[in-house]
Amino acid sequence: MMRNRGRPVAALVSSLALCWSFLAPPAAQAAPPPPPLAATPPMGFNNWNAFGCDVNETLIKETADAFVSTGLKDAGYRYVNIDDCWSLRERGPDGRLVPDPAKFPNGIKGVANYVHGKGLKLGIYGDAGTKTCAGYPGSLGHEELDARTWADWGVDYLKYDNCNNQSDGSQEDYIRRYTAMRQALDRTGRSIVYSICEWGTSRPWTWAKGIGHLWRTTGDISDNWASLRSIIRQNAPLAPYAGPGHWNDPDMMEIGNGGMTATEYRTHMSMWAMMAAPLIIGTDLRTASAETLAILGNRELIAIDQDRLGVQGAVVSDENGLMVLDKPLANGDRAIALYNSTDTLATVSVTTGETGLRDAGAYRLTDVWTGATTQVKSTISAAVPAHGTVVYRVRPLRDPTAVAPAVALGANLATLVPGPAGGDSTPTTAVPQPTDGGAPVAAVPDPTGGGTPTTTGPDPTAGGTLTTAVTNRGVGTLRDVAVTADVPEGWTATPVTPARRSRLATDATLETRWRIDVPASTPAGRYPIDLTASYRWGPRHRPATTSSQVIATVVTAPEDGRRHLSTISPVTSVNATGPLEPDQSNGGALENDGNLITIGGQVHTRGLGTTTGSELLYYLGGRCSRLVTDVGIDDEAPGGPATFTVYADDAVAAASGPVTSGEAPKPLTADLTGTAWLRLVAESETTGTHADWASPVLTCGDVPDDSPVLPESRTLFSFESGTEDFTIANPGDGGTVAQSPLFHTEGTNGLKVSTPVAGNWFGRPLATPLDLTGATMLKFDLKAGDAGTVGEIAVQVGEAFSWCQGGLWTWTNAHSSRTITERFDQISCPTGITLDRSDIRAVWVFLNTGGEVFIDNIRAE
Ligand code: GLA
Numbered sequence: 001m002m003r004n005r006g007r008p009v010a011a012l013v014s015s016l017a018l019c020w021s022f023l024a025p026p027a028a029q030a031a032p033p034p035p036p037l038a039a040t041p042p043m044g045f046n047n048w049n050a051f052g053c054d055v056n057e058t059l060i061k062e063t064a065d066a067f068v069s070t071g072l073k074d075a076g077y078r079y080v081n082i083d084d085c086w087s088l089r090e091r092g093p094d095g096r097l098v099p100d101p102a103k104f105p106n107g108i109k110g111v112a113n114y115v116h117g118k119g120l121k122l123g124i125y126g127d128a129g130t131k132t133c134a135g136y137p138g139s140l141g142h143e144e145l146d147a148r149t150w151a152d153w154g155v156d157y158l159k160y161d162n163c164n165n166q167s168d169g170s171q172e173d174y175i176r177r178y179t180a181m182r183q184a185l186d187r188t189g190r191s192i193v194y195s196i197c198e199w200g201t202s203r204p205w206t207w208a209k210g211i212g213h214l215w216r217t218t219g220d221i222s223d224n225w226a227s228l229r230s231i232i233r234q235n236a237p238l239a240p241y242a243g244p245g246h247w248n249d250p251d252m253m254e255i256g257n258g259g260m261t262a263t264e265y266r267t268h269m270s271m272w273a274m275m276a277a278p279l280i281i282g283t284d285l286r287t288a289s290a291e292t293l294a295i296l297g298n299r300e301l302i303a304i305d306q307d308r309l310g311v312q313g314a315v316v317s318d319e320n321g322l323m324v325l326d327k328p329l330a331n332g333d334r335a336i337a338l339y340n341s342t343d344t345l346a347t348v349s350v351t352t353g354e355t356g357l358r359d360a361g362a363y364r365l366t367d368v369w370t371g372a373t374t375q376v377k378s379t380i381s382a383a384v385p386a387h388g389t390v391v392y393r394v395r396p397l398r399d400p401t402a403v404a405p406a407v408a409l410g411a412n413l414a415t416l417v418p419g420p421a422g423g424d425s426t427p428t429t430a431v432p433q434p435t436d437g438g439a440p441v442a443a444v445p446d447p448t449g450g451g452t453p454t455t456t457g458p459d460p461t462a463g464g465t466l467t468t469a470v471t472n473r474g475v476g477t478l479r480d481v482a483v484t485a486d487v488p489e490g491w492t493a494t495p496v497t498p499a500r501r502s503r504l505a506t507d508a509t510l511e512t513r514w515r516i517d518v519p520a521s522t523p524a525g526r527y528p529i530d531l532t533a534s535y536r537w538g539p540r541h542r543p544a545t546t547s548s549q550v551i552a553t554v555v556t557a558p559e560d561g562r563r564h565l566s567t568i569s570p571v572t573s574v575n576a577t578g579p580l581e582p583d584q585s586n587g588g589a590l591e592n593d594g595n596l597i598t599i600g601g602q603v604h605t606r607g608l609g610t611t612t613g614s615e616l617l618y619y620l621g622g623r624c625s626r627l628v629t630d631v632g633i634d635d636e637a638p639g640g641p642a643t644f645t646v647y648a649d650d651a652v653a654a655a656s657g658p659v660t661s662g663e664a665p666k667p668l669t670a671d672l673t674g675t676a677w678l679r680l681v682a683e684s685e686t687t688g689t690h691a692d693w694a695s696p697v698l699t700c701g702d703v704p705d706d707s708p709v710l711p712e713s714r715t716l717f718s719f720e721s722g723t724e725d726f727t728i729a730n731p732g733d734g735g736t737v738a739q740s741p742l743f744h745t746e747g748t749n750g751l752k753v754s755t756p757v758a759g760n761w762f763g764r765p766l767a768t769p770l771d772l773t774g775a776t777m778l779k780f781d782l783k784a785g786d787a788g789t790v791g792e793i794a795v796q797v798g799e800a801f802s803w804c805q806g807g808l809w810t811w812t813n814a815h816s817s818r819t820i821t822e823r824f825d826q827i828s829c830p831t832g833i834t835l836d837r838s839d840i841r842a843v844w845v846f847l848n849t850g851g852e853v854f855i856d857n858i859r860a861e
Contacts, residue, residue, distance in 0.1 A: 046082075049223070050283050082122070084161070087100060133161055138164055194213050198216065221254055243311070252278075275312050301368055313325035324338055338381075347469070363375065376405070380406075418556065493514050516529075528550075561700065574614060575613070611687065612687050622676055623700050631666050640659065640691075654668040755852075761845065
């Protein structure tokens with residue numbers, strides 16, 4: 001999405017805002033009090049996720065029409081909300097905000113009338129700072145007038161953002177700025193839902209009840225799985241803070257925008273409903289598919305979200321990426337969600353005693369996605385696909401005999417290596433086979449061994465092992481139980497232990513081990529295996545089946561060449577704190593929350609950030625010869641001492657010995673000739689020390705020692721000879737640049753930039769066009785000063801110096817550092833212009849903060 005942050009100011013169009021006052025008819029009797037606002041989580045639409053700044057009257061009106069025609073209005077969706085970029089860049093002569101007449105020819109009032117005419121409500125966007133995030137006028141210091149203006153226009157909902165906030169960062173300041181608008185809204189006398197959007201920065205759940213009706217709890221969502229998973233992680237534990245009129249807001253939905261699978265979008269809807277989250281649609285409803293509309297319009301989930309008790313589902317358990325939520329409902333039922341955030345099929349279970357369900361001999365489960373009804377005795381359990389969520393509406397059941405029993409069909413599957421099982425007919429290493437959820441089990445060294453080398457080596461030519469588990473959770477014994485595995489063509493699945501059982505009692509499991517063989521020519525990738533359990537149930541021996549799909553991961557060795565190890569995905573990774581972080585330090589519990597890897601003051605832009613207690617496993621298939629790396633404890637969090645060990649299969653190929661904090665990076669070289677599996681292990685007495693593998697390079701195949709390290713990168717500006725003519729795009733907005741040795745990731749110097757609060761572009765037009773043919777992305781390294789900053793890259797192309805800019809910007813916290821990346825395919829140019837990579841005329845980076853920021857090594861990769 002295009003953000004015009006800091007672009008040259010548009011011509012000022014003055015317009016006289018119409019004054020409109022609401023004259024209430026004299027009341028004969030006291031009117032009944034209006035229903036409380038946001039008594040259940042608000043439901044509606046906002047244009048930002050799908051359209052960014054590209055908002056206008058037609059879109060809003062057509063969306064209102066779509067609410068009606070798609071049935072979403074009937075399903076409960078009410079608010080049609082306008083996000084950033086609706087106004088002119090300057091206030092009017094009377095100080096009021098002015099709707100951009102090109103986007104809203106009938107003003108906001110015109111569009112409000114239209115939306116109201118459909119029985120719907122209208123929302124607007126403002127900012128508790130000097131400018132909005134996209135650089136339009138903010139409301140800080142203008143609260144009274146702006147609230148009055150919006151009320152005059154007939155606005156029913158305000159999303160109030162936090163950019164350019166002039167804040168000292170204290171919670172008091174957040175409370176002050178957001179309360180100022182609360183009071184201004186109150187004084188208008190109009191009922192306006194107040195949505196606080198400060199990204200969870202000041203922990204609004206601790207103070208915003210009674211001020212806002214909802215508050216964002218996280219940074220911006222984006223349309224990908226990592227973002228969704230991370231937001232659920234952050235929002236779920238905040239359940240105690242939500243209730244009628246005061247909701248946690250994990251951000252607007254991405255359902256339908258194309259970046260996730262249907263399974264992931266169903267998880268999105270399921271978890272938003274379980275978390276009593278506002279349901280604000282973020283996709284183009286005029287073109288939404290039937291599948292998207294069915295997800296957004298799921299009545300069962302909407303009923304769970306909108307339940308009048310208004311309780312956010314509590315986290316009952318959260319282990320190994322499997323989470324169970326329990327939400328009480330007004331009619332006495334409970335909604336139970338089984339959420340699997342792992343990358344593999346997993347069985348997620350909870351006993352009824354762990355939930356708020358009252359004691360009963362049996363329970364009835366209604367699956368909100370399939371509508372299927374089953375019964376359980378005392379454990380609610382399902383095999384949930386990777387990234388999937390099963391939601392049941394549950395209530396006690398008196399007579400279970402007429403209801404089908406719930407049967408879970410779980411599976412664990414080894415990582416598979418293509419090749420004949422020939423020469424070795426023994427099954428692969430026997431590994432413990434949990435029947436319930438848990439981490440993927442691979443027929444490779446056990447990655448959960450906490451760094452202890454395993455004694456049985458993997459067999460790279462032996463396919464892998466599948467374990468299936470059929471569990472009867474219902475009241476009553478199952479008969480004639482049989483399980484089958486349907487593998488891709490050319491593969492074979494052979495049961496090694498029995499795949500049938502004549503009787504299966506309540507809570508008993510039929511566990512079967514299978515040997516899977518994969519043809520040698522099979523490319524690396526993910527392949528579905530369909531599992532089916534058939535059985536008979538009840539006094540009349542009725543036949544039934546349960547099926548699951550498990551995804552097989554086939555691994556192959558890396559391609560020839562010298563390559564940054566951080567660009568190769570490990571087969572498995574175990575890390576003590578949060579995920580393994582490629583090309584940054586470990587940071588903390590969240591994904592992508594580290595800094596540039598820094599050891600003894602030396603910065604590395606490539607590497608793997610882990611914490612001790614970590615083990616990374618790579619499949620090499622005997623095709624690689626060497627790993628060269630530096631290791632050390634990251635300066636961001638002194639700790640240790642730690643040890644780093646490289647295992648080639650089960651043998652130690654390189655070991656650091658104890659490494660202490662502040663020490664210079666230690667070089668290691670490991671000979672990997674003939675190695676099938678490479679394991680990197682970092683350990684310390686107590687886990688959690690920030691341990692870095694800095695600039696690791698893996699050599700595979702027969703390549704010269706001096707061949708370039710892939711992916712190749714080309715430095716455009718490294719500031720070794722000065723500022724390299726860097727200038728400021730909008731001189732009127734301010735900022736300075738100077739060469740500085742204080743931060744550098746290339747050579748010995750970088751650039752110190754002082755930025756205006758609302759930001760500016762820093763860079764330069766080029767005398768000769770740059771040819772970046774073949775490059776796929778632009779990058780630069782950044783270190784933020786006291787206040788943090790936003791980083792983004794734009795280019796100008798062609799003779800007309802057309803401005804092309806990406807939608808992606810990265811917020812960097814105070815005093816942290818990172819590489820800012822912008823892929824060429826995410827950069828968009830003005831209509832009619834193509835981004836010709838061979839004709840780059842200028843390169844600009846965007847920075848803001850009102851303080852010092854350091855950058856270096858602007859490069860193409
Ligand atoms: C911030 C908000 C987003 C969106 C944009 C608009 O990033 O968090 O939801 O409103 O600003 O510029």
